[in-house]
Amino acid sequence: MKQLILVFIGGGTGSIARYLASKYLNGANGTFPYGTLTVNILGSFLIGIILGLALKNTMLSQNTVLLLATGFCGGFTTFSTFAYENHMFLKTGDFINFFLYTSISLVLGLLLVFIGMWMVK
Numbered sequence: 001m002k003q004l005i006l007v008f009i010g011g012g013t014g015s016i017a018r019y020l021a022s023k024y025l026n027g028a029n030g031t032f033p034y035g036t037l038t039v040n041i042l043g044s045f046l047i048g049i050i051l052g053l054a055l056k057n058t059m060l061s062q063n064t065v066l067l068l069a070t071g072f073c074g075g076f077t078t079f080s081t082f083a084y085e086n087h088m089f090l091k092t093g094d095f096i097n098f099f100l101y102t103s104i105s106l107v108l109g110l111l112l113v114f115i116g117m118w119m120v121k
Helices: 002-025 034-055 062-076 079-091 095-119
Strands: none
Touching: 002 034, 002 062, 034 062, 034 079, 034 095, 079 095
């Protein structure tokens, strides 16, 4: 039960942080989803650091990993919004933003997981 509560608290906190970031970074024009891109890239970096610390000499407990990685990062990042925003780019024929958004998200997301894990080695 304690583990479920930790994931719940982390997920709620991450979701609030994502909402605020998207609200302020997506802006009124709504032409490019800077908020979603930012939270997904930042979340990738954070999970790399968190899981890197967890693997390194077991610096983080399983409960801390559940709170931060599963809970916070899971609530903070969003694949479903990323997929929807790409759907909208394709629907409107905005292939340039579709390509940029998808490429930047995937390349930077993967790169920052590796960088986060490498930093804590």
